[in-house]
Amino acid sequence: MDIQELAKSAQRDCAAVFEKIDAVSEINTAKVLRAFQNHRVSAPMFAGTNGYGYDDLGRDTLELVWAEVFGAEKALVRQNFVNGTHAIAAAMWAGLRPGDTLLAATGAPYDTLQSVIGLTGGYPGTMREAVIGYAQVDLTEEGKPDLEAIRAAAADPAVRRVEVQRSSGYATRPALSIDDIAAVCDAVHEVNPHATMLVDNCYGEFTDTREPTEVGADLIAGSLIKNPGGGLAPTGGYVAGRAELVDAAAMRLTVPGIGGECGCSPFGYRLFYQGLFMAPHVTAQALKTAVFAARMTELLGYRSRPAFDAPRSDIIQSIDFGSPELLEKFCRGIQAGSPVDAFVTPEAWDMPGYEDKVIMAAGTFVSGASIELSCDGPMREPYTAYLQGGLTYESGKLGILTALEAIL
Numbered sequence: 001m002d003i004q005e006l007a008k009s010a011q012r013d014c015a016a017v018f019e020k021i022d023a024v025s026e027i028n029t030a031k032v033l034r035a036f037q038n039h040r041v042s043a044p045m046f047a048g049t050n051g052y053g054y055d056d057l058g059r060d061t062l063e064l065v066w067a068e069v070f071g072a073e074k075a076l077v078r079q080n081f082v083n084g085t086h087a088i089a090a091a092m093w094a095g096l097r098p099g100d101t102l103l104a105a106t107g108a109p110y111d112t113l114q115s116v117i118g119l120t121g122g123y124p125g126t127m128r129e130a131v132i133g134y135a136q137v138d139l140t141e142e143g144k145p146d147l148e149a150i151r152a153a154a155a156d157p158a159v160r161r162v163e164v165q166r167s168s169g170y171a172t173r174p175a176l177s178i179d180d181i182a183a184v185c186d187a188v189h190e191v192n193p194h195a196t197m198l199v200d201n202c203y204g205e206f207t208d209t210r211e212p213t214e215v216g217a218d219l220i221a222g223s224l225i226k227n228p229g230g231g232l233a234p235t236g237g238y239v240a241g242r243a244e245l246v247d248a249a250a251m252r253l254t255v256p257g258i259g260g261e262c263g264c265s266p267f268g269y270r271l272f273y274q275g276l277f278m279a280p281h282v283t284a285q286a287l288k289t290a291v292f293a294a295r296m297t298e299l300l301g302y303r304s305r306p307a308f309d310a311p312r313s314d315i316i317q318s319i320d321f322g323s324p325e326l327l328e329k330f331c332r333g334i335q336a337g338s339p340v341d342a343f344v345t346p347e348a349w350d351m352p353g354y355e356d357k358v359i360m361a362a363g364t365f366v367s368g369a370s371i372e373l374s375c376d377g378p379m380r381e382p383y384t385a386y387l388q389g390g391l392t393y394e395s396g397k398l399g400i401l402t403a404l405e406a407i408l
Contacts, residue, residue, distance in 0.1 A: 003405055007397070010295040010308075014288070017309055021287045027209045028280035035068040036277065046270035053264030062269055063260075066276065071214035072240035076250050076260050077224070077272065081237030083368075084202045084223030085112040087249075091198050091221040091239045092116065092127070092161065094248035100160040101133035103195075105150045105184055106176065108136060110169040110200065111354050120355060133158060143173030145180055147187045155191040162188045162195050166212065167203040167314040170378055170386065174306055175314040178208045178215055185216030196245060202226055203314035203370065203388065206283040219245045225369040227286070227315065230278030231391045232271045234366055283315065286371060286389050289396030290317040293387055296404060315371070317387040324348075326407050327383040331361040333403030334375040334387070338363020339395070348379045356380045364389075373399045 045058040053059065059077075066075035081087040092102065092113075108114060117134055118126030128134060135156070137149045145164075154162055164184055168175050176184075185197045196218040205211065205227035212220050219241035224233035239249045250260035294317050295308035303320040306312060321327045331346050340363040348359040360376035362368060373396050375387045390396025 003401060003408065006296065006299055007401060010292060010299060011397075013295050014291050014308060017291050018288055021284045021291070024207070024209055025280045025284035028206045028283075032069055032277055032280060035065045036273075038068060039065050041065065041273060046268050046273060048266045048268040049264040050266055051264060052262045054261065056264060058269040059263065059265060062272055062276075065273075066238060067240055069276070070211045070220065070240045072220075072242075072246075074243040074246040075238060075240040076246050076253070077236065077238045078253065078260075078263055079224075079234075079236040079265060079272075080253060080263055081224075082235070084200075084221070084226065084237055085110075085116070087223065087237030087239055088113060088198075088200050088202070088221040089116045090249040090252040091219050091241075091245070092163065093252045094219065094239075094245050095196070096127070096132050096161055098131040099133075099158065101135055101156065101158040102127060103150075103153055103156075103159045103162045104134070104136045104165075105154075105162050105188070106145055106165050107138045107171070107173075109163060109165055110167075110202075112352075113200070135159070139173055145176070145184045145187075147183060150184060151187050151191050154188045154195055157192070157194070159192055159195050161198055163198050163200065164212075164217075165200045167200070168305075168316055168318065170384075172305065172318070172384075174310075175204065175312065175316065177311060177313045178210045178212065180313075181212045181217065182215035185212075189216065196242070203316055206280045207287060207313055207315065213241055218242050219249070221249075223370070224272070224275070225366050226371050227283045228276060228279045229272070229366075229369070229371060230275035230282045231366070231369065231371050232275035232278060234271055236272070282371060282391060285391060285393045285396065286315040287312060288393040289373065289390030289400065290315055290387065292393070292397055293317050293319070293400045296400060300404065300408075315388050319385045319387065320382045321385060321407075322382055324379055324383050327377050327379070327385055328359060329407045330385050330403050331359050331375050331377070333361075333406030334373065334399055335361040335363050336406065337399035337402030338373060340365055354378065375403070 115121035118128030199212040201220040224236035348357040356378040362374040364372040
């Protein structure tokens with residue numbers, strides 16, 4: 001089999017999909033550019049600060065820009081968040097009190113958030129230990145929100161926070177579209193005006209022309225080393241939404257009474273600003289890489305989700321290999337096709353927050369950055385590779401071809 005000829009055929013098949021991705025990128029780029037201009041972003045805002053970080057112009061303006069881009073009242077964009085789970089957990093805790101209930105409306109949350117809640121791991125300081133209740137509504141057989149079941153569960157007056165996971169994570173269901181999220185928000189607010197909607201927005205930013213905060217979500221959270229960091233942000237996470245909820249999340253990040261008023265950046269803010277500016281384009285490159293990977297693996301006979309020409313609401317492409325050996329070979333091929341640490345051989349290992357061993361390929365400039373070409377998967381049936389990222393489509397395509405050559 002000539003892999004290069006197959007690649008040419010796949011790229012021809014993807015051309016119309018690529019045009020749609022570019023159109024979304026152009027709209028989102030205009031949105032980001034307008035926010036930069038509206039808030040008069042200038043070079044002095046890129047400078048580093050020290051100490052407490054009171055009245056930090058670069059930090060405060062970045063958060064104003066972020067809030068406008070995401071259609072939110074306020075944003076908290078901080079390098080102090082160690083990862084997306086940390087940001088989402090702060091948003092989960094925001095404003096909850098003993099006796100309140102957290103409702104997961106789209107099935108069990110992502111693996112690392114289950115230990116935050118207290119569903120797995122047996123760690124101290126979980127939400128359940130703080131006497132915060134937990135309820136869950138599973139998705140339908142088609143992988144869509146069960147709106148009637150959500151209405152019934154959310155009508156409980158103890159429900160004060162409803163969590164939605166936009167991305168598929170390590171599940172086989174499709175990512176939720178913005179319309180799906182809007183429908184859940186409407187259903188919850190209809191039966192319980194006191195409940196607030198939190199969307200785990202990881203992997204979904206800039207894949208659509210709208211964000212969840214523009215269709216009814218009260219709060220969103222995610223990681224800066226995924227889509228919105230544009231491959232340049234070196235670390236961090238964000239929370240955005242209603243002002244009082246963002247303030248409550250800031251109190252969880254730091255301490256009550258200080259919240260978001262403190263927090264400096266000795267190394268400056270240029271990479272955060274520049275990363276956000278690049279984010280719509282870089283997300284488009286990652287989407288094109290995923291579409292190409294989907295078409296190539298479909299042509300080779302593997303089950304790939306979503307299909308290459310299906311609508312997308314995150315950058316993740318899942319590919320079922322059916323055996324641990326093929327999953328390992330594919331991940332090692334992605335590593336070999338990376339610009340950094342291409343000589344390294346990934347091995348499955350016990351990662352914090354996961355129940356199964358995980359193999360992860362990530363030859364990235366920023367350690368663990370999922371917006372750069374990476375691939376990982378839990379070592380459990382059906383031995384699925386979860387591919388994401390690609391700073392440029394050209395490099396992403398080459399990485400995919402290297403990985404497929406490894407399994408062929």
